Amino acid sequence: TAMGGGDDDGGDGTVTLSFANSYTDQHPHTRCGIQAVAETINGMDNGVTIETFPNSQLGEDAERFTSVMSGDVDLDVQGSSALASTYAPIGVLDMAYAFEGPDQLFEFFDSAAADRLKDGFARKTGTRILDVWFFGMRHFTANKPIREPADLQGLRMRYPDSPVYLANAKAVGANATAVAFEEVYVALQQGIIDGQENPIPTIAEQSFDEVQSHVSLSGHQTGSQLIVVNEGSWRKLSRQQQDALQKAVHETRAKNRTCIEQEERKVLDEWKRNGGMTVVEDVDRQAFARRAEDYFTRTLSGEQREAYEQIRQSAK
Amino acid sequence: MSMALLAGAIVALLALRVPVAFALLGPCLTYVTMEGHSFGLSMREVTGAIDSFPLLAVPLFVLVGVVANHAGIADRLFDFALSVIGRIKGSLGYVNIGVSLGFSWMSGSALADAAGLGKVEVPAMVRNGYSTRFSVGVTAASSLIGPVMPPSIPAVIYASIAAVSTGALFAASVVPAFLMATSLAIVVFLWARRQSGLESQPFDWALLRTAAVRVAGPLLTPVIILGGILGGVFTPTEAAAVGAAYVLLLGFAYRTVRLRDLGGILRDTAATTASITLILGASGLLAWILAREQVPRAVAGAMLGFTDSQVVFLLLVNVLLIILGAVMEGTSVLVITVPILLPIAVEFGVDPLHFGVIAIINLMIGLLTPPIGAVLYVLSPVTGLPVHEVFRGTVPFLVPLLAVLLLVTFVPSVVTFLPGVLGL
Amino acid sequence: MRWVSRTEAAVGGLLLTVIFALMLVQAGQRYLPGGGWVWTGELARFGLVWMTFAMAGYLMGRDEHVTLKVIDYAPSRPLRRTVAVFADVMVAIVCLNLAYEAFGLVLEQTSQTTPALGLPVGYFYVIPLAGLLLTTVRSVVAVFRPRATGKERTA
Ligand code: NA
Ligand code: NA
Numbered sequence: 001t002a003m004g005g006g007d008d009d010g011g012d013g014t015v016t017l018s019f020a021n022s023y024t025d026q027h028p029h030t031r032c033g034i035q036a037v038a039e040t041i042n043g044m045d046n047g048v049t050i051e052t053f054p055n056s057q058l059g060e061d062a063e064r065f066t067s068v069m070s071g072d073v074d075l076d077v078q079g080s081s082a083l084a085s086t087y088a089p090i091g092v093l094d095m096a097y098a099f100e101g102p103d104q105l106f107e108f109f110d111s112a113a114a115d116r117l118k119d120g121f122a123r124k125t126g127t128r129i130l131d132v133w134f135f136g137m138r139h140f141t142a143n144k145p146i147r148e149p150a151d152l153q154g155l156r157m158r159y160p161d162s163p164v165y166l167a168n169a170k171a172v173g174a175n176a177t178a179v180a181f182e183e184v185y186v187a188l189q190q191g192i193i194d195g196q197e198n199p200i201p202t203i204a205e206q207s208f209d210e211v212q213s214h215v216s217l218s219g220h221q222t223g224s225q226l227i228v229v230n231e232g233s234w235r236k237l238s239r240q241q242q243d244a245l246q247k248a249v250h251e252t253r254a255k256n257r258t259c260i261e262q263e264e265r266k267v268l269d270e271w272k273r274n275g276g277m278t279v280v281e282d283v284d285r286q287a288f289a290r291r292a293e294d295y296f297t298r299t300l301s302g303e304q305r306e307a308y309e310q311i312r313q314s315a316k
Numbered sequence: 317m318s319m320a321l322l323a324g325a326i327v328a329l330l331a332l333r334v335p336v337a338f339a340l341l342g343p344c345l346t347y348v349t350m351e352g353h354s355f356g357l358s359m360r361e362v363t364g365a366i367d368s369f370p371l372l373a374v375p376l377f378v379l380v381g382v383v384a385n386h387a388g389i390a391d392r393l394f395d396f397a398l399s400v401i402g403r404i405k406g407s408l409g410y411v412n413i414g415v416s417l418g419f420s421w422m423s424g425s426a427l428a429d430a431a432g433l434g435k436v437e438v439p440a441m442v443r444n445g446y447s448t449r450f451s452v453g454v455t456a457a458s459s460l461i462g463p464v465m466p467p468s469i470p471a472v473i474y475a476s477i478a479a480v481s482t483g484a485l486f487a488a489s490v491v492p493a494f495l496m497a498t499s500l501a502i503v504v505f506l507w508a509r510r511q512s513g514l515e516s517q518p519f520d521w522a523l524l525r526t527a528a529v530r531v532a533g534p535l536l537t538p539v540i541i542l543g544g545i546l547g548g549v550f551t552p553t554e555a556a557a558v559g560a561a562y563v564l565l566l567g568f569a570y571r572t573v574r575l576r577d578l579g580g581i582l583r584d585t586a587a588t589t590a591s592i593t594l595i596l597g598a599s600g601l602l603a604w605i606l607a608r609e610q611v612p613r614a615v616a617g618a619m620l621g622f623t624d625s626q627v628v629f630l631l632l633v634n635v636l637l638i639i640l641g642a643v644m645e646g647t648s649v650l651v652i653t654v655p656i657l658l659p660i661a662v663e664f665g666v667d668p669l670h671f672g673v674i675a676i677i678n679l680m681i682g683l684l685t686p687p688i689g690a691v692l693y694v695l696s697p698v699t700g701l702p703v704h705e706v707f708r709g710t711v712p713f714l715v716p717l718l719a720v721l722l723l724v725t726f727v728p729s730v731v732t733f734l735p736g737v738l739g740l
Numbered sequence: 741m742r743w744v745s746r747t748e749a750a751v752g753g754l755l756l757t758v759i760f761a762l763m764l765v766q767a768g769q770r771y772l773p774g775g776g777w778v779w780t781g782e783l784a785r786f787g788l789v790w791m792t793f794a795m796a797g798y799l800m801g802r803d804e805h806v807t808l809k810v811i812d813y814a815p816s817r818p819l820r821r822t823v824a825v826f827a828d829v830m831v832a833i834v835c836l837n838l839a840y841e842a843f844g845l846v847l848e849q850t851s852q853t854t855p856a857l858g859l860p861v862g863y864f865y866v867i868p869l870a871g872l873l874l875t876t877v878r879s880v881v882a883v884f885r886p887r888a889t890g891k892e893r894t895a
Contacts, residue, residue, distance in 0.1 A: 587752065
């Protein structure tokens with residue numbers, strides 16, 4: 001329940017909502033993400049105004065999500081691995097090879113099976129998941145091709161500093177090293193780490209292509225971001241306003257995916273053209289995926305395991 | 317609650333002797349309550365601003381400085397510098413700058429430098445016929461090399477707010493720090509030319525050899541810290557830890573640090589760090605409020621409407637930061653202004669590393685100017701001069717420092733050259 | 741009050757030692773086989789937050805918080821004393837308010853745990869709560885028993 005949220009309740013049916021994320025102004029999740037939703041809603045003149053706060057202006061991920069729970073931020077874009085420290089089962093969405101791509105991700109998310117996950121999350125956090133956006137497939141970069149799990153032997157791979165990601169590293173057989181995101185470029189260049197994993201747009205935005213020779217299209221994780229809203233803020237909206245917001249977020253999902261995939265293609269074409277990075281396409285994804293599934297079926301338990309199995313079912 | 321009222325309340329509390337952290341917190345807490353934000357938000361934002369991995373380098377670099385001070389490394393640097401250039405006229409002026417330069421590789425803050433070196437250098441200069449005012453002035457001005465030359469605490473703080481690489485910012489600061497040292501030496505040269513009877517010490521190979529041996533250990537510290545970071549051996553935070561361990565070992569080896577001193581060293585480091593991080597936390601809450609009120613967007617709109625020239629923008633930034641640096645504490649100015657100004661700077665095509673070095677030099681100059689002028693307040697009791705006399709001594713040195721600031725502002729290659737060569 | 745200051749300094753020094761040791765371990769770990777530990781980074785970060793609040797009262801007791809002390813140069817002694825009392829009262833009010841928030845966060849029923857250590861989030865605020873209360877006590881004491889002016893500390 002919302003304890004606060006600022007003086008955004010106009011009292012005459014008008015509501016101002018804050019919509020935050022951690023991405024730069026140029027990132028698709030801002031341009032074709034929160035800004036797109038804000039433009040749609042603000043152009044409707046239905047009493048709802050959305051103010052956007054990109055670039056971690058309202059705090060880092062964990063800090064911002066706490067603010068969403070308390071109602072100090074109304075809407076936010078969050079990765080499920082970060083949300084897992086509040087509600088563990090949600091972290092399953094970020095697990096290696098859980099999904100085969102955005103189609104399956106969206107399909108699962110719209111299914112009845114996902115409702116249980118969403119309801120459990122809402123009960124535990126007092127926030128509602130409106131939708132999921134595609135963040136791009138995550139791939140490995142290094143100074144050599146990574147075609148099969150054995151290629152990861154002896155490489156120090158940078159992973160984000162959270163339990164889900166470290167489990168992902170173990171699942172595919174990588175030796176994970178935690179390095180702060182801002183330091184990854186320098187760490188790669190100086191050989192503190194040998195490789196990292198991210199979606200193509202992020203690899204390009206961070207210029208990792210300058211310090212890495214190969215990108216191997218492992219697609220080991222279907223990157224996703226959840227759009228969460230504080231339940232109290234949600235209830236302040238009339239039924240029509242709720243529908244309009246839900247629809248705007250959902251329709252942005254498709255456009256956002258196009259945005260990400262266009263960016264991906266543009267970058268890959270450029271690398272292929274100018275040789276900025278060798279794009280390794282013949283990755284044995286089956287071998288990685290089998291290994292990951294084997295790992296997770298061995299280690300997951302309870303609700304997490306249940307959620308994981310439901311996702312895997314939906315793939316078959 | 318309007319932003320003007322918030323700012324006014326902060327300024328009033330600062331003037332009424334409320335510690336900076338609490339002067340920021342009071343009005344912010346009032347705002348959060350009045351605007352109906354949730355109970356607990358303030359505490360979460362304050363702690364959230366401190367809870368950051370890059371900031372872990374702060375206590376460790378403070379530790380390096382405290383141990384280096386304790387271990388008597390300043391004396392060794394002093395003897396060495398004197399043995400090299402002792403016979404030159406005005407040598408103690410150059411030695412003063414040289415010692416600050418040497419010490420800057422081990423210290424990330426100006427005050428550690430001013431307090432530690434002031435005690436040694438000012439009396440030595442006065443004994444040799446230098447005026448107290450000049451001696452204090454050169455000591456104060458040269459202490460600013462410490463926070464610009466890596467390791468630098470303001471750089472660690474800027475890097476964590478601006479999300480740039482600390483190592484790259486360190487590399488970017490090296491040339492500007494040398495320029496500061498050079499420009500100060502020019503003032504000493506011009507001053508010494510008009511003086512008579514500044515006794516100099518004859519050159520002696522034996523003395524130089526002894527002094528060089530005594531200084532070899534300390535001069536390995538930058539090799540470990542900066543070399544470790546730029547050479548890819550450590551991250552900045554790890555390098556700070558390894559550097560601190562090394563300086564501690566030096567202190568033990570020189571028998572200037574004993575086991576029973578460790579308690580005091582840890583206590584001093586914790587206290588100095590806490591005085592910085594508490595301000596960081598309070599400023600973090602204020603930065604959150606400013607963002608929530610869309611202040612960055614409003615400032616960007618105003619700035620972009622006012623000018624489309626990078627030069628004019630950077631000049632405005634310099635004026636603004638000099639004023640803020642004079643009336644506010646540097647850490648809080650960084651935390652509050654960088655989230656607002658950096659996006660605009662990027663819009664104007666300014667490199668974030670370049671902007672960081674400009675901001676740091678600006679705020680450090682604020683340490684020499686009243687009313688805040690923390691360096692003046694440190695040197696006043698050390699030398700027995702009243703604060704306004706210390707300030708009069710530093711005035712001639714503000715000219716070269718401002719000249720370096722302008723050079724760094726308008727010749728970006730001064731900053732970007734070294735990171736470029738190193739490929740950062 | 742002296743033993744309180746000693747305890748604060750001891751806790752602050754201990755937390756500093758923990759940060760120092762964890763970062764040394766992390767630096768060494770880079771050159772050892774096997775994956776890194778996630779919790780070292782998290783504990784060190786928490787240590788920095790805890791150290792900040794553990795030392796807040798110590799600094800207050802010695803008037804060593806970074807403060808604009810222009811007023812100390814005013815010639816009128818009663819004016820100086822009045823302003824000092826005002827400042828101490830302000831600090832007490834601010835600290836009490838923040839301590840109340842910290843108390844609320846300690847008691848709050850939330851399922852949130854910290855990502856790596858799995859520490860319930862409420863525990864995180866225990867040391868800040870204690871530090872703020874001790875700072876409040878110091879500022880109240882200072883209203884009745886003025887201190888000597890402390891030295892400057894800042895970056
Ligand atoms: Na000096
Ligand atoms: Na330095």
